[in-house]
Amino acid sequence: MEKLSIVVPTYNEKGNVENLVSQIDDALKGIDHEIVFIDDSTDETPEVLEKLSKENPGVRYEHRVNETGLATAVIRGFRIAEGDILACMDADLQHPPKILRSMYAAVINGADFCIPSRFIPGGDDGGLNLYRKFVSGTARWMGKIALPCLRKVSDPTSGLFMFRKECIENADLRPVGWKIMVEVLAMSEYSTIIEIPYVFQDRESGESKLSGKVTLQYIEQLFALMKRATKRKGITVIRWSKEYTDNKTKQVGV
Numbered sequence: 599m600e601k602l603s604i605v606v607p608t609y610n611e612k613g614n615v616e617n618l619v620s621q622i623d624d625a626l627k628g629i630d631h632e633i634v635f636i637d638d639s640t641d642e643t644p645e646v647l648e649k650l651s652k653e654n655p656g657v658r659y660e661h662r663v664n665e666t667g668l669a670t671a672v673i674r675g676f677r678i679a680e681g682d683i684l685a686c687m688d689a690d691l692q693h694p695p696k697i698l699r700s701m702y703a704a705v706i707n708g709a710d711f712c713i714p715s716r717f718i719p720g721g722d723d724g725g726l727n728l729y730r731k732f733v734s735g736t737a738r739w740m741g742k743i744a745l746p747c748l749r750k751v752s753d754p755t756s757g758l759f760m761f762r763k764e765c766i767e768n769a770d771l772r773p774v775g776w777k778i779m780v781e782v783l784a785m786s787e788y789s790t791i792i793e794i795p796y797v798f799q800d801r802e803s804g805e806s807k808l809s810g811k812v813t814l815q816y817i818e819q820l821f822a823l824m825k826r827a828t829k830r831k832g833i834t835v836i837r838w839s840k841e842y843t844d845n846k847t848k849q850v851g852v
Contacts, residue, residue, distance in 0.1 A: 775815030
């Protein structure tokens with residue numbers, strides 16, 4: 599089976615990372631994987647990550663001192679990852695780790711990208727309050743208007759996705775802000791996306807990083823990508839039902 603690298607950007611998530619590692623390892627039993635943390639924290643998160651990396655050979659981390667930002671952290675993680683398949687997820691457990699096995703099933707069954715969606719049957723964005731839902735919805739539709747490559751994707755501004763590493767081999771990634779998947783979808787090479795349903799969870803610990811600054815950065819990112827985005831045709835988006843997803847997931851590792 600192909601090795602999977604899960605890249606997790608962290609900023610002051612000391613209360614979540616240990617639980618996250620445990621849940622990821624449980625979800626991916628039988629699958630060769632590593633967890634790569636890129637950390638910009640100002641709290642005790644690096645100390646927790648150091649402890650985890652010593653206890654678990656599948657955990658690596660890099661603490662950055664002179665650079666910050668979610669998008670650049672993820673790109674750094676992609677560069678040092680060892681897997682042939684790469685995933686990105688948040689550290690706050692709002693992305694349920696158990697979905698990683700289903701995402702892996704989609705990729706090994708022909709997807710260049712697997713994007714879990716809150717907005718297809720079986721999905722739910724209940725982990726967001728009304729304000730966050732409004733901001734998220736606005737960002738989603740702005741992206742679809744600005745970038746044709748996002749228009750067939752039901753949940754294009756999520757931070758949860760998986761893809762084959764070869765898709766970004768020649769990608770000119772210049773990320774800003776927080777919407778890293780928008781950058782990757784706009785600049786990489788791929789033909790097939792599989793969407794699977796998932797339920798967005800409530801945050802277990804820590805605080806949201808949403809701010810006016812990151813909103814402005816997203817607008818800046820969209821304007822830049824309108825000029826830079828890779829021109830492509832023929833992207834196929836396939837939506838798996840919950841039942842089909844569950845069936846394919848059960849076959850992984852059998």
